[in-house]
Amino acid sequence: MSAGAVSHVAEDRPRATGGRAPDVFSRSGWVPMREHALGDEVDFAIVGSGCGGAVLATKLAEAGHSVVMFDAGPFWRPLSDFASDEREQDKLYWLDPRVSDGDDPLELGANNSGRNVGGSTTHFQMVSLRFRPDWFKSRSKLGYAVDWPVDWHEMWHYYAEAERAMAISGPISYPWGPKRGRYPYREHEVNAAGLVLARGAEALGVAWAPTPLATVSAPRGKSPPCVYRGMCKIGCSTNAKQSMLVTYIPRALAAGAEIRDLAMVGRIDTGPDGRVTGVEFHRDGGWHVQRARNVVVAGYSIETPRLLLNSACGRYPNGLANGSDQVGRYLMVHSNHAVWAEMDEEIRWYKGPPSMACCEHWNYDDDDPSRDFHGGYSFMSQGPLPGDFAGTLVTATGAFGLDLRERMARYNRMAGLKIVGETMPQADNRVTLSDEKDGFGLPRARITFGYCDNDRRLYRHSLRFMSRMLQAAGGHDLLETSSTAHLMGGCRMGSDPETSVTDANGRSWEIPNLWICDGSLMPTAGGVNPALTIVANAARIGDRIVAMGRKGTI
């Protein structure tokens, strides 16, 4: 772009302004958007527009509340903004550094952090699994971690709602867990990479399933069916993917919610009575204040605690909602260990969503004599893009030169299995503030993480099992790699103000008009990808807040 030209690039200037927001189903069109003046005291200011914020904004706006939702990142139109290119699509991730330390330091960025309207769902891999019901009471029923302050029957209702809202495509009959209705859309044809998992599972005598996925297998409204381009992790350019950006965000706008893109919230303000009064945000080159009767933090497990800590003031010197020193603690990830193998056939795992077949056997089998860990893990077939897989190879093996090029030349014959492994909530795995400041002058997050012994036993078990399965499926020249995925916890909900940040409704114990609604609320991680659970939990919280509003108890 030439200097001085007016930019129409989403990452340069806010798009949701002047009474309109991008029409995500068009290449350059708009939809009308209600706007609020900064001085207006809106009912809810929501910070973050992912699985938590987008769902809650929709619920609240549809119930008639005035809502302004902020996101630090751009407001994309996938049809014209998303290229078929790994490097270009880095623009979906939160690339501003977080400081990472501890015994097993985490990789952030592309691994788990989005930065755009729609949050991480623009680049999630769409795996949409429900928690095992017992996990909501894992302390009482299974003897580890803590209980959620929520009953699984209630969550089951909201899982069904979330699956309808995201039009999940899945099998008619799912092998694990209590009976559920059929998925809204029929399952996808399983690709060759998934059939490797299927073959291995059948050889070892465990169940498998076509993965329930948030990409449509038939047309839905303005979303065309998935065309299996395989670039889900770098953004869906056809809108088949049922991200927040193309599901809840348009609903929220239609219901009257305002969205402010490229708006970084740096601080939550408090008044003399100790209640929050609004948010300070940076947009279009300057700082502004939006007044609000309620503030909802929905920035996920790093940015949510960071914002609460960065909002410290005289009355709350350790940050907001942090009177019992719980903000930022009990951060969890999923262990993401994998086994890769070379097959005799060409698999061409670049085709189709990356994880088209899954196995939840170790989430449900409690009695196998080999089980030497608490918690569970699922695993899925894999389909990394070339840059991603090459990065995995060099990180895990240090290979370089012609050796590396030859290994990569077998890309089309590779298959892999990778876990989503539950890690235990630990108080010292946490988010704090570093001494460094970002471009807005805000202290950066410092993330401290280390596995516990149970976490290690779990992923070691998974590596043994997946190696056996790949060999049973005909794989050879196996390679084991380690990584992590997803974020959970950091501001957990609970029943006791001493050991949690919010109650079951996401309302902070300390400040009644300060709420949290995102994955940071999760008290445990479970052995499945978290997006569907975050959506379901946000829908549940949304209904509760709306009900409280009707009774006048917000």
Next chain:
Amino acid sequence: MTERFSAPYRGYDVLDKWDTPSFNDQTRRVLRGRMDPPPRRFFSDTEWRVLLALCARAMPQPERTDPVAMAPFIDADLHAGRGTGTRRADMPEPGAAWRRGLAALDAEAVARHGRGFADLDAAAANAILRAVDSGDLADPAAWDGLPAQRFLRETALKHIVSIYYSQPQGMSEIGYGGPASPRGYVRLGTDRIDPWEAPHGQWPDR
């Protein structure tokens, strides 16, 4: 030892699909912008020579008269301050890590052979990279606390390969489908290919 790369997909080029439904305007725009390497703005002359040598060892291309360039894109990323979202507490920010790591590689070469990394033959340079990867350092002081293996794998090699496989030559040589929008794929099953994919590879073991 002659270095040779045996390509299973000889003759396949993802760019042959440039004017087909596998490419859309935004992808063409991105790839067009990647055709000409950007000018050097970040690294010094000395650092640049070591970087070029490192890229040549990481991704040797003996079969190409016009090899894929990687160093200019690394330089451009660092000049632009492009990050990854993570800074390990024991690592400096990416630009500083690169500068220190390249200087340390050069110091390793001097300590072992009395000449700089860029002046070594392939076998000697490869041996140094393997030694550094295994923590066998000839000049530990030159690293100044920079974790050597982590620099090599996660800062240097990971960045280099991300650029190599973002180029059409890198995609083509592994038989990857490349850009795929608006048209994706139809035939998903084992050993099945669409007419717009690479034909079956030539595999010595099949």
